Amino acid sequence: MTKQEISIAFVAAFIMVLFFVSPLAHAAGASEEEQQEESFSEPVQELTGRAGDISVYSHIYGADFMTEQERCNYLLKLDGMKTKEERAAFRARHHKEIDKRRKEKGG
Incomplete structure (x- = not known):
């Protein structure tokens, strides 16, 4: 793999992590009242x-x-x-x- 291919793979992996972690972080940061809903x-x-x-x-x-x-x-x-x-x-x-x-x- 060339440096350019490695860079592209790294950027792609970074973007994927952002898309998958962002909703999880939002759910973890939900207000206490939202978390206590039945x-x-x-x-x-x-x-x-x-x-x-x-x-x-x-x-x-x-x-x-x-x-x-x-x-x-x-x-x-x-x-x-x-x-x-x-x-x-x-x-x-x-x-x-x-x-x-x-x-x-x-x-």
Whole structure:
């Protein structure tokens, strides 16, 4: 290889590194709020039912007081929310509704 070929290969490698590292650096530099955003990537069908002896819905407050459709809708609504504040308000309303149902059933 000549010096010119080596220089061209080096420049090409440098440009490739810039293109591949730049998006990674941007993701690493994301704000703390962006990093703390929740994500529900599993399809709702995979969130239904049981996994061994543990209900897949065990992370939903009062899931045993909800129908299957209500649990699916809960997850879909939560997944569609953009901010932590929205989700916190939604969960607070949900807790109140579940507490009301619990009292009605004597639980």
